[in-house]
Structure formats: C-alpha cells, structure tokens
Amino acid sequence: MARSSCGMTLWLDVASERVDASASRWRPARPPALSFASACSGTHALGRVKVLPTDPLHHPRMKMISSLVFLALHALAASSTALKKGDCPLDTSVSMHIPANQTALVQPATAPLFVALGVGFQNYTCNAAGTFASIGAVASLFDLSCIAHKKAFNTVAARAYDAWVAAPPGVSQTYIGAEVGVPVLLGFHYFIASPLGTPGAINAKWDFTSTGRFKGDETAFVVGAKVGDIPAPPPAVDAVTVDWLMLNGIPNFDALAAQVFRVDTVGGQPPTSCVPGTDTTIEVKYVAKYFFY
Structure with a gap:
C-alpha cells in the first residue's frame, strides 16, 4: 500500500x-x-x-x-x-522435519525430486472382528514446489484439510488445491494389485502419466513398498491422523522415484469399531505431503 x-x-x-x-x-x-x-x-x-x-x-x-x-x-x-x-527449483533446504530419536524414517541427503500435496480419501472395509481394515487410498497430487520456500508451505496441509472437510458434497480435490494456492495437478495416488505377485496384496502407486508436464510419459509413475512408519508426531492426534510412511520403489516400477515419504498427515483414520455385515466400506478424508526422492 x-x-x-x-x-x-x-x-x-x-x-x-x-x-x-x-x-x-x-x-x-x-x-x-x-x-x-x-x-x-x-x-x-x-x-x-x-x-x-x-x-x-x-x-x-x-x-x-x-x-x-x-x-x-x-x-x-x-x-x-x-x-x-509448477516445477519450481527444489533443494536440500526443503526437508520433511522427520522426528529425531527414531530410525523408521530416514531423511535422504539429496534434494527431493517432487513435493506434492495429496488430497483424497483413505478407504476401509469392516472385517469380521468388528474393526475397519485399510483397503488403500485415492488422492489427487498437487505440486508444492513453488511454495516450498515460503511460510505457506508449513501450513498448507492443515489449511487444505480444513477446506476439504468443510467442502459440500460434489466439490472435487481440484478446488481444494486452488483454494490453498497450489492449483497445479501433478498426478494421482491410488492402489493396485501388488506387482510382487503376493495373492490379495496391494501396493501404493503415484501416477503422473495422465496430467501435467508428464502427460503421455508411460514411465512417469512409482509403485512403493512400505519399509517404515511412525505415528504422526504432535500436534497430530493419533485417533484421527494416519501414520507417516517411508516407501521404497519396487524395482522395474520406480522410474519416477526411488523413495516416497508420506508426512504432515491430517485426518484419514476410521472409527474404532464397526458392525460386520452392516458397515461395509467407508472412505475417510485426509491430506498429506508426499516427498519423492
């Protein structure tokens, strides 16, 4: 002014x-x-x-x-x-602030290849024991590189979650990305049948092949296998917030990145109990940051 x-x-x-x-x-x-x-x-x-x-x-x-x-x-x-x-420069100062005194998640020494905001749903089914079991997740992934060196980066997950849970039915994740200032869609996150051949197993996939600057590149994806997880650190509330994860890319399915981390999670946990045969499947809104190395 x-x-x-x-x-x-x-x-x-x-x-x-x-x-x-x-x-x-x-x-x-x-x-x-x-x-x-x-x-x-x-x-x-x-x-x-x-x-x-x-x-x-x-x-x-x-x-x-x-x-x-x-x-x-x-x-x-x-x-x-x-x-x-999107596609702003990233360097080693863009880090995940992984908690100390644990070894399950290890911060890489290199700069991230991509940093994305995931906005979507964790999916669950009610099992015979009366608890919800995870059956994967779906999310839209928005490029965070252009705010990675700004103060807004520290609060973007919380702000996106507030907007996401307040959004009326029919509002897509695309509007949430625009609402919090990260409108560039990098790709999508979902689960597929495990390429490792384990019957009934699923693995997480991050797919950049159909949108953004990688559109049409059939190799622009990574399928990950979890190698570490920790409860979301404070101020997150364990009862409603999904864990932080470290995943390694599965060989021959890792052209996009060798490692993926899920951090700064908000939401995503199911209710503590369900009624078998009555409660079948549910989806729970969540937001997270994904770092690709």
Missing part, C-alpha cells in the same frame, strides 16, 4: 476461493483488484481497476504510485505464472 501527501491510497485486493458450507455451494474467488482512493477527489471503477477522474500520470506524486502499480501487477503476474506451471 502507498500513500501520497493528499491522502492518495493504493491497495491490492486479492480474495481467495472459499467454501460456503451454510449455502452448500462453492463460492469462487473474485479477481484481484487494484484500487486508488484519494482524499482530494472521488474514485471511479474501470473493470476491476479504480482510477482517478483526471489522468493520474500528470500528477507529480503519481509517478511513484504508477511505478508501484506496475511492480504490483508484475509481481502478481510472475507469481501466477509460476503457480500455474
């Missing part, structure tokens, strides 16, 4: 999308607005940009403000372009 000697004020108004749960509908964002307000004269609106009734560029004080307008628009455009295409 800039202010001139006669009370001129410039501001940039950026509104985000949000869920209007009470109205059971998704309310889209307003486009950004640049506004001028002056104590010396009124304001007029031209589209989403308000301008003074006289040519402001002839005002000696307006050269500075005009420059600020240009810089604000340039920064907004640059940021928007980066978020739209």
